[in-house]
Structures are given as C-alpha cells and as structure tokens.
Amino acid sequence: MTGSTPVIAPSILACDFARLGEEVARVDAAGADWIHCDVMDGRFVENITFGMPIVEAASRHTRKPLDVHLMITRPDVYFPRFARLARSITVHVEAEHEVTKTLASIRQSGLAAGLALSPATSLASVEPFLGAFDILLVMTVVPGFGGQVFLPEMLEKVRMAARWRQERGVDFRIEVDGGITVSTGRASLEAGADILVAGTSVFKAADAAEEISALRGRGRGRDLG
Ligand code: DX5
Ligand code: ZN
Helix, strand or coil: CCCCEEEEEHHHHHHCHHHHHHHHHHHHCCCCCEEEEEEECCCCHHHHHHHHHHHHHHCCCCCCEEEEEEEEEHHHHHHHHHHHHCEEEEEEECCCCHHHHHHHHHHCCCCCCEEECCCCHCCCCCCCCCCCCCEEEEEECCCCCCCCCCCCCHHHHHHHHHHHHHHCCCCCCEEEECCCCCHHHHHHHCCCCEEECCHHEEEEEEECHHHHHHCCCCCCCCCCC
C-alpha cells in the first residue's frame, strides 16, 4: 500500500458553511478523493461542529466517498445515523464505547472502520485492535479545531504503524489529520501515511486543484525536485 497514490480528503470544517453545497462541489471538481466530515459533540472535544443534517446536505453535492470522523463521546450510539451517508466511519479509541464492538458494527454496515488516536494517546493503545480496523487515523493536532499547527512528533506513530503493517501482515491504511500542508503532507507520506486530511490548506488555497495535486506529490515542481 505504501508508495501508492495518496488519498486526499479535504475537511469541510474549513469551508464556507453558508455555501456548503458549492464548497463541496468545488473541492470535488478540484480532485478531492474523499470528503472528510468532522463531527464534534462539545463533550469529547471542546467544540461543537455539525451532525447528520450537514453530512446529509454535503452528500447531495458529491459522489466522492464521505469519510466521517466522529469526535464524540458515544460513537457506538450515533454512528448508525451516518452509515447510510458514509463510506468510512472513524471513531476514537479514547471515547466511551467498546471499541472492538463498534468497529465490528461499522464493518457489518458495509463501511470501512477507522480507529483514531489523539496526540496524547500512545500508539500501544490501538495495538489490541490490530486487524479490527481498516484505517488508523493518527491525529497530528489536538482534535477540536481546524487551522492548528502540525505536531511533527506524531510522525513516529505513523512510522511505527507502517512497520506493524509490514511486519505483522495486517492490512490497514494510515490517515493523518490536522495541520496538513504540502510539506507536512510530504513528511507524512514519507513516514508511511496513505490518506491526507486537509482542511485549511485546501479550502483556503487560491487554487484548490493545484493544492490537491501538490499534496498528492505532483505539480509545483515537486516531481522535479
Ligand atoms: C481537527 C479535525 C481536522 C481538521 C483539519 O479536530 O479533525 O480534520 O479539520 O483541519 P486543518 O487541515 O485546518 O488542520
Ligand atoms: Zn478529522
């Protein structure tokens, strides 16, 4: 899996919500592979973003897979309400639920199951669930807000997870989320990430298509350098 074309997943948290449909269509046309939806409940994290109605509205403006990231205390209770809309659902290992059971239920719904860990959580805490998730989401900022600065220490988790994948024969994709720019994205890909979530860098770019292709490792002379 490593070395294949990375998946670029713009996070709608950075879009202009007054024009949600146009914004989703804009990054879709600009080459987004997936559309990342950051759901926050004001309990698991210190912020409230949006829930099902916004994800449903976004889904009407793209055919790209919706990647739903639940930063909520009870993902087991709420994920079924997103299941019809999403292609992948990611829950946090730190949330209040039976992780193995939630991941299995997500898979039973026909979706890819993601497991996320916050910066303060050690990679060892997701080790017991190897084989039970399809995506490991390594948070590269403290979850809660867009527009934060990438934490380079998190790259070690990405490297270690990529090593697990190789050495233990388990298959999962590694997603990084938070503070992703062309340079932090490149560092993440080099460490073994496959999926880059990028809110601010894509939605606030002068040219979203150029930004997405630069994140993917093309354009802006990156292929020459
Ligand atoms: C943070 C969210 C991220 C965030 C990324 O809690 O999970 O997805 O929106 O936004 P940027 O790319 O602006 O850091
Ligand atoms: Zn996210």
